[in-house]
Amino acid sequence: MTIVFVSVFGLIIGSFLNVVIYRIPEHKSIVYPSSRCPYCNTEIKPYDNIPVLSYIILRGRCRACGRHISLRYPVIELLTGVLFAGIYIKYGLALDLPVLFILTAGLVAVAFIDIDHRIIPNVITYPGIVLGFASSFFTGINSPVGSISGIAAGAGILLATAYIYKAVAGVEGMGMGDVKLMAMLGAFLGWEAVLFIVVMSAFIGSAAGIFLVIFAGKGRRYAVPFGPFISMAAILYLFYGQGIIAIYLRTIGYA
Numbered sequence: 273m274t275i276v277f278v279s280v281f282g283l284i285i286g287s288f289l290n291v292v293i294y295r296i297p298e299h300k301s302i303v304y305p306s307s308r309c310p311y312c313n314t315e316i317k318p319y320d321n322i323p324v325l326s327y328i329i330l331r332g333r334c335r336a337c338g339r340h341i342s343l344r345y346p347v348i349e350l351l352t353g354v355l356f357a358g359i360y361i362k363y364g365l366a367l368d369l370p371v372l373f374i375l376t377a378g379l380v381a382v383a384f385i386d387i388d389h390r391i392i393p394n395v396i397t398y399p400g401i402v403l404g405f406a407s408s409f410f411t412g413i414n415s416p417v418g419s420i421s422g423i424a425a426g427a428g429i430l431l432a433t434a435y436i437y438k439a440v441a442g443v444e445g446m447g448m449g450d451v452k453l454m455a456m457l458g459a460f461l462g463w464e465a466v467l468f469i470v471v472m473s474a475f476i477g478s479a480a481g482i483f484l485v486i487f488a489g490k491g492r493r494y495a496v497p498f499g500p501f502i503s504m505a506a507i508l509y510l511f512y513g514q515g516i517i518a519i520y521l522r523t524i525g526y527a
Contacts, residue, residue, distance in 0.1 A: 274365070275357055275360060278360040279354070280353070282353035282355065283323035283324060283349045283352065284323060285352050285356065285377055286352030286353055287321065287323045287345075288302075289348055289352060289377060289381050289384075290345050290348055290349070291307060292381045293381055293385050293388070294310075296385065296395060297385055297389045297391060297393065309336060309337060309341075311334060311337055311339040312337035312339070314334065317335075320335055323346070324346045324349050324350060327341065327345060327346040328346075348384065351380060352376075355507065356376065359372050359373065362511060367412070371403075371411055372510065375460050376510070378400055378456075380503070382397075382499050382503055383500040383504070384500075385499075386449070386498075386499030386500055387499075387500055390447075391447075391449055392447070392449030392452065392499050394452065397452040397455070397456045398452070400456035400459070401452070401455055403459075404419060404422075404456055404461075405419045405420070405459045407460065408459075413460065413461065414460065414462045415462075419459050419462065421463045422458025422463045423459045424458070425458055425463040425466045426451075426454035426458030426459075427451050427455040429454065429467075430450055430451045430454045431451050434447075434450075449499065450499060450502060453499060454502065465509050465513060468509050468517060469505040469509055472504075472505035474501075476504055477496065477498060477501040480501065481496055
């Protein structure tokens with residue numbers, strides 16, 4: 273029953289994230305007005321705003337104007353619900369759980385905003401850095417010293433990478449939003465996690481870039497937003513990071 277409750281809670285948060293993803297880049301309030309159809313601006317009634325279920329009942333269309341509503345809305349709701357359930361299964365009912373839920377929700381929002389607008393909003397990363405550091409005083413995720421070192425490592429590694437890439441390639445490789453996102457992850461998870469996330473996001477991003485060049489006809493200089501890859505690597509760390517690191521250390525003979 274707890275898993276069901278957590279999953280439903282995740283679906284509700286996913287519905288809210290749809291609002292965040294749409295409104296923050298437009299500099300609009302995420303609280304007021306209530307949700308509306310993006311086409312006819314009709315207010316969506318509560319019974320038409322039930323995560324996933326309303327989309328199925330309405331067959332993906334607005335009740336007022338009949339226009340098709342993007343499938344991405346229920347996908348984000350389902351994704352958040354599944355991630356929240358997975359986080360609960362992985363970490364249990366611990367004091368860390370609300371912090372991990374907040375971090376996960378922030379990563380989902382960041383990934384889709386960056387896909388849509390090629391930006392990572394400061395309104396997410398700056399409070400995230402503060403919250404990550406504050407949480408290190410009362411959770412087992414990180415220590416205050418680990419949080420500070422994580423912030424420095426996250427920002428420093430990506431900032432150095434960005435400067436080196438620009439010097440070599442002559443173009444911007446990543447923006448300051450990516451740097452602040454890595455600082456936020458360092459604040460929550462520490463410097464060890466930062467190293468894992470940097471390596472894995474580069475690997476995932478490279479694989480995606482090769483796929484786009486070969487199969488999607490994109491040029492080698494096609495700008496791929498890096499935020500989604502950082503988010504995916506961070507979520508991978510939350511679920512499997514320690515295990516992957518242990519396997520790697522055993523492989524090279526350090527464990």
